[in-house]
Amino acid sequence: MHRPTYANPPPAHSPPLHHPVPQHVSSVPHLRSPPPPQSQSQPQQHYGYPTGAAPAPSAGGAYIHPGFGGFMSDPTAQMGFQVGKSAVMAGQEYVEQNFNRYVNVSALKHYFNVSNSYVINKLFLVLFPWRHRPWSRQQRLSHNGQDGFFLPPREDVNSPDMYIPVMAFVTYILLSTLLAGLHGAFHPELLGSAATYAFLVVVFEILVIKLAIYLLGINSESQLLDLLAYSGYKFVGIIVTLTATEMLGGMGRSGFIGLAVFFYTYQANAFFLLRSLKYVLLPDHSPSQGGNVFLPDSAPNTGSNVPYTVSRTQRQNRSYFLFLYSYGVQLFFMWILSR
Amino acid sequence: MALFLPSFGFGNIFYASILLVNAIAVLSEDRFLARIGWGTSAAADPGFGGAPDTTSVKARLVNLIASVRTLMRIPLIFVNSLLILYLLILG
Numbered sequence: 001m002h003r004p005t006y007a008n009p010p011p012a013h014s015p016p017l018h019h020p021v022p023q024h025v026s027s028v029p030h031l032r033s034p035p036p037p038q039s040q041s042q043p044q045q046h047y048g049y050p051t052g053a054a055p056a057p058s059a060g061g062a063y064i065h066p067g068f069g070g071f072m073s074d075p076t077a078q079m080g081f082q083v084g085k086s087a088v089m090a091g092q093e094y095v096e097q098n099f100n101r102y103v104n105v106s107a108l109k110h111y112f113n114v115s116n117s118y119v120i121n122k123l124f125l126v127l128f129p130w131r132h133r134p135w136s137r138q139q140r141l142s143h144n145g146q147d148g149f150f151l152p153p154r155e156d157v158n159s160p161d162m163y164i165p166v167m168a169f170v171t172y173i174l175l176s177t178l179l180a181g182l183h184g185a186f187h188p189e190l191l192g193s194a195a196t197y198a199f200l201v202v203v204f205e206i207l208v209i210k211l212a213i214y215l216l217g218i219n220s221e222s223q224l225l226d227l228l229a230y231s232g233y234k235f236v237g238i239i240v241t242l243t244a245t246e247m248l249g250g251m252g253r254s255g256f257i258g259l260a261v262f263f264y265t266y267q268a269n270a271f272f273l274l275r276s277l278k279y280v281l282l283p284d285h286s287p288s289q290g291g292n293v294f295l296p297d298s299a300p301n302t303g304s305n306v307p308y309t310v311s312r313t314q315r316q317n318r319s320y321f322l323f324l325y326s327y328g329v330q331l332f333f334m335w336i337l338s339r
Numbered sequence: 340m341a342l343f344l345p346s347f348g349f350g351n352i353f354y355a356s357i358l359l360v361n362a363i364a365v366l367s368e369d370r371f372l373a374r375i376g377w378g379t380s381a382a383a384d385p386g387f388g389g390a391p392d393t394t395s396v397k398a399r400l401v402n403l404i405a406s407v408r409t410l411m412r413i414p415l416i417f418v419n420s421l422l423i424l425y426l427l428i429l430g
Contacts, residue, residue: 200352214403215396215399215400317396
């Protein structure tokens with residue numbers, strides 16, 4: 001910072017005053033507004049909200065510089081400010097409690113617990129899954145010995161997350177609308193219809209999986225968000241297809257390059273789903289069951305109390321369904337979403 | 340590039356799903372389903388000594404159809420009448 005040099009030399013003695021002097025005489029005394037203790041301690045006791053930040057700004061708000069503005073130096077206005085702040089915090093707490101009833105926020109947090117290296121590895125895995133060796137999700141037993149929980153995506157690259165699918169979904173919507181605009185066929189309703197289309201595809205896929213889980217009698221404990229995540233991974237491949245088709249191919253999706261890229265991403269996505277959904281749809285492939293996968297009897301259950309003897313034909317059915325889903329259903333959906 | 344119809348929305352999906360559920364609901368139990376062996380009593384009791392078979396795909400499908408029919412009969416009446424009024428008025 002260069003200070004401009006003055007023409008006249010500075011005075012020998014230091015000037016008396018250079019800091020700003022308040023020009024007006026404020027008649028209101030420099031009050032510390034009485035922070036009403038009941039309205040401040042209530043948010044801390046009743047709601048249990050993270051009020052670590054709440055006392056600091058309210059205490060700081062109580063100490064208002066008199067030159068702030070005419071209206072805030074009035075103690076009545078400051079008290080009204082306090083009441084407003086506590087009302088806003090109460091409203092936030094109410095909304096959060098009611099929201100937690102519909103959407104399981106803590107479960108969602110597990111799915112967004114990603115790191116940069118996880119995202120890059122997972123994207124590479126979705127686009128090139130053939131060399132990946134262990135596909136099972138890692139578990140960790142909780143301390144009291146009950147059945148454990150899965151590791152978060154940050155520590156386990158096989159764990160499905162919701163960050164990539166959500167991002168890919170939004171990117172797909174924007175990209176398809178952008179491409180429509182590049183071709184001169186844009187109108188703002190395209191955003192909504194693309195969103196609806198993709199959303200309905202995802203919902204339909206999940207319905208197919210849920211129906212198959214019921215019909216095939218799979219005792220699956222997979223969550224809905226897991227299935228949502230696996231449905232969302234194909235948007236990554238679709239984005240790659242759309243981009244490559246637009247930049248490299250001249251004839252759109254029917255051209256040679258478009259078809260080649262689409263076929264590659266479709267194969268990659270199908271293999272990825274085949275390997276990942278094996279642990280969702282065929283839950284008795286876990287290593288704790290031992291290496292003996294084929295049971296000697298192929299008759300259906302005779303109503304015995306053993307809940308989980310899976311017959312050979314049932315296992316075959318499940319494998320058929322897994323294969324059909326990964327390759328057939330995905331082909332259909334990826335094709336219509338790559339338009 | 341993107342050939343999304345601007346008029347594609349939840350309405351068409353809604354109509355299609357209502358039609359499908361109607362189609363399942365009008366399947367007659369004794370005239371049709373029992374004839375082709377998809378009746379609820381036939382699939383549930385293979386013999387009079389054995390336990391009902393509930394784990395095969397066919398048994399579950401029969402169960403699903405029967406449950407859809409029993410559950411959705413009454414709401415379908417209301418939804419159908421609403422749809423009929425709506426389509427009559429708005430064309």
